[in-house]
Amino acid sequence: MKNFKNINFDIIDLTVNATPDIYINKNNITFTKKVLEDLGYPANVQYCVSAENKVFAVRACKSNEAKSTPFSKPKGEQTTTLSTSNKNFIESVRTLMKDSCKPKLRYKVTGYFDAETRTIFFDMEEAVEDAFRTQRAE
């Protein structure tokens, strides 16, 4: 038997090399922990869309700004991913996706973080079907 006492275990933070992704499901949108990490676990965000560019954006903001929406708990308390089931967000985001995207399937989109505006942008034309949910949906 190996002497486990002599093994130095390193703690690997899986969020470090991860990408800021969202998963668009039929009834909710899930944000990965990297999204929360990049935005700095903001208590409030604005959800924005650009129909022209087909981009969905999540911007960290103050609670007194226009259309400010409660988002994350502080870093130590927000231990899981975060989801929203608000229809106004889901349907707006789905509208930006390609016509070929099926409403019942799950899609993943990787975001681009802009530190200056504390915003993550998601190009909805880059949405890819998520294999795990594809099998369940069929």
Next chain:
Amino acid sequence: MPNKFVVARVKSGRLRGFYLIDPAWNNEERNKFINILKSLNESEDSQ
């Protein structure tokens, strides 16, 4: 970062060129907004 994500600095509390989504919209308001998005999508696609 792709050019399409480069935006002006936020001075007015919102991103220029973006619509803010209100979580409190009712069905009618949401449908109105979705129809605006769809019409903008169609006009972009036809160009």
